[in-house]
Amino acid sequence: MTSLMQAPLLTGPVTRASTRAFVDEHISPYADAYDRAGAIPEELLERIGDAGLWAPFLPPAVGGAGLDLVTLGEVHEEVGRGCSSVRSLLTVHTMASWAVQRWGNAEQLARWGPELASGRTLGAFCLSEPGAGSDTSNLATTAVARGGDWLLNGVKTWTTGGQRADLFLVFARTASSIVALLVPRDTPGVSVRPIHDMLGTRASMLAEITFTDVLLGREAQLGPSAFASGMVLTGTLDLGRYSVATGSVGILQACLDACVGYTSRRRVGGSPLRDLPLIQAKISDMVTDVRAARMLVAEAGRLKDAGDASTIMATWVAKYFASTAAARHAAEAVQVHGANGCSPDYPVARYYRDAKVMEIIEGSNEIQRMTIAGEAYRGWAA
Numbered sequence: 001m002t003s004l005m006q007a008p009l010l011t012g013p014v015t016r017a018s019t020r021a022f023v024d025e026h027i028s029p030y031a032d033a034y035d036r037a038g039a040i041p042e043e044l045l046e047r048i049g050d051a052g053l054w055a056p057f058l059p060p061a062v063g064g065a066g067l068d069l070v071t072l073g074e075v076h077e078e079v080g081r082g083c084s085s086v087r088s089l090l091t092v093h094t095m096a097s098w099a100v101q102r103w104g105n106a107e108q109l110a111r112w113g114p115e116l117a118s119g120r121t122l123g124a125f126c127l128s129e130p131g132a133g134s135d136t137s138n139l140a141t142t143a144v145a146r147g148g149d150w151l152l153n154g155v156k157t158w159t160t161g162g163q164r165a166d167l168f169l170v171f172a173r174t175a176s177s178i179v180a181l182l183v184p185r186d187t188p189g190v191s192v193r194p195i196h197d198m199l200g201t202r203a204s205m206l207a208e209i210t211f212t213d214v215l216l217g218r219e220a221q222l223g224p225s226a227f228a229s230g231m232v233l234t235g236t237l238d239l240g241r242y243s244v245a246t247g248s249v250g251i252l253q254a255c256l257d258a259c260v261g262y263t264s265r266r267r268v269g270g271s272p273l274r275d276l277p278l279i280q281a282k283i284s285d286m287v288t289d290v291r292a293a294r295m296l297v298a299e300a301g302r303l304k305d306a307g308d309a310s311t312i313m314a315t316w317v318a319k320y321f322a323s324t325a326a327a328r329h330a331a332e333a334v335q336v337h338g339a340n341g342c343s344p345d346y347p348v349a350r351y352y353r354d355a356k357v358m359e360i361i362e363g364s365n366e367i368q369r370m371t372i373a374g375e376a377y378r379g380w381a382a
Contacts, residue, residue, distance in 0.1 A: 014056040014065050016074040022051050027082035034203040035350050038196055040086060045164070049119030053079070053090065055097035062113030070301035073246040077297070080250025081257075084354035085203035087250065089122070091243040091362075092160045095236045096123025096169040099180065103223035103232050111219075112167065112182070124165035125240065126156035126183075126209055127233070136171065136178055136233065141211065143172035143179050150181060150221065152189075152214040162207025163194045169222070170211070171233060179225040180232045181216055189214035200353035238312055241319045241362040242304070245297050248322035248358045251351050252290040255326070255333040258348050259283060262337055273336075282336060286329050293322035313375050320368040323358035330355035 012018065026047055034040055048054055057072050058064025067075075072094075080087040097116040100108055115121035132138035141154025152172060159168070168183045168190075183190060195206040223232050260283060263274040273279055296318035303311035333348040334341035341348045359365045 012052075014052050014067055014075060015071065016078060018051075019053065019075045019078040022047075022053070023078050023082035027079065027086055031083035031085075032344065032347055032350060034083060034085060036202075036344070038202050039163070039205055040089065040203050044086070045089075045119065045122070048086075048090075054093055054119040054122075055117050057094075058097060058101055058113060058117045062109065063117035064113075068301075069242070069304040070298060073242060073297050073301045076243045076246040077250045077253070077294070080247030081254045082250070083203070084247055084251060084350075084357070085201045085205075087243070087247040088201050088204040089161045089164075091240050091247070092125045092165075093119075093123045094243055095125045095240045096167060098239050099169055099222055099232060099236050100182070102235060103180070107219065108182070108222065116167075121166045122161060122164060123167045123169060124159050124161045125236065126159050126162075126168045126170040127237075128156060128158045130155060130157050139171065139173045139178065141170070141172040143174050143181060145174065146215075148218040150179070150216045150218075152181060152183065152211045152216060155208060155210050157208045158195070159207050159209050160201075160204050162192060162209055163205035168209060169236070170209075174225055177225045178233065180222040181220045182222055183211070183214065183216065183220065187214055187216070198357075200350075200355070200357035202353075234312075237362065238315055239304075242297070242300055242315045244358055244362045245293075245300065245315065245319035245322045248319070248326040248355070249290060249293045249297055251326040251355050251358065252286065252293055252322070252329055255329045255348065255351050256283070256286040256290055258346070258351070259286065259333050259336045262340075262346075279336065282332050286332070289325040289329060293318070293325055296321055313372070316363070316368050316371055316375075319362065320365055320372060323355070324365060326351075326355040327359050 026044060052065060053075060056065040056067040057069065060066050076087055076090060079090055100112050100116065112121065116123055129140055131140060141156065144151045154172060156170065166185050168185065170181045170183050172179055172181060189212045191210045193208040195208060198206060263279050264272055266273040300311055300314040300318045303314050330348065330352040334352050337346055337348050340346050
């Protein structure tokens with residue numbers, strides 16, 4: 001077990017600029033290969049740890065950088081610009097790490113903090129089930145109290161990073177509430193089944209996780225069980241939604257960069273494609289939406305750093321706008337590239353598939369629209 005005094009030290013500050021340089025060197029050139037392989041190589045996972053990108057918001061005492069959430073959003077945007085699958089791994093690791101920091105006791109933070117900060121232990125988030133998504137009222141996974149221990153049974157699916165994760169943050173139903181449990185992968189009764197050939201984020205190493213009579217000590221419980229649904233789950237999902245919003249901004253930026261480069265090189269009738277008014281209109285819309293999405297994400301991040309509860313709605317709005325814009329402009333990017341956009345030789349086809357996933361995960365856009373509208377009507381008489 002790594003002690004707090006043995007926590008690794010970062011070699012330099014984590015910033016947007018440092019992350020951009022890392023992405024341009026180690027991620028973007030290989031993202032299509034990761035997509036085809038359906039996995040992220042172990043070497044890159046280690047490099048991400050060396051760069052201090054797994055959980056830089058954790059406190060320096062456990063090996064993090066104490067990074068503010070606005071800057072964390074910029075980091076996740078840059079990674080999302082390079083590869084949505086890698087960003088997805090950062091998202092679920094962030095969710096597990098944040099939950100340990102925010103709701104773990106001193107022993108849990110000492111046990112897991114340094115491991116999560118360095119990436120020696122990779123975290124994943126287990127909520128969705130074959131018969132239930134983010135609706136906790138339909139959770140079938142159960143945790144039965146046995147003295148001070150828990151007996152865990154159930155199946156979780158669509159677990160991002162589940163093929164590789166070492167620590168699962170699992171939400172289960174008890175006799176009276178929902179409980180959050182930290183479950184190491186090597187615990188007897190835990191089995192992992194890889195899920196392949198998804199539409200998008202194909203290298204995010206999805207898995208179905210089965211828990212069969214998994215016996216856990218009291219040290220597995222994260223926060224009081226009465227708070228798991230209302231506090232731990234809500235806060236963790238909010239941070240995951242924030243990461244998806246920032247990743248959607250990254251897709252938008254990637255689409256813009258790809259289209260500007262392609263239309264500058266491609267010639268039609270002897271002139272660059274970029275000279276066509278219709279192309280300029282498409283580029284103008286991309287520029288506007290990427291800036292607007294980035295501003296919405298930054299607002300959500302500032303509210304998080306300020307501890308303002310309105311960040312929950314700000315994050316809903318940012319995720320809804322950014323993911324919708326990413327899907328729309330990724331489709332336009334494919335159209336701008338013509339037949340080339342449908343080939344494996346250009347990344348816009350990957351952006352198109354990944355952007356569609358952003359409209360579904362961490363709260364589908366349909367749910368977001370109802371939630372946002374509900375907030376608008378709050379306080380008005382029926």
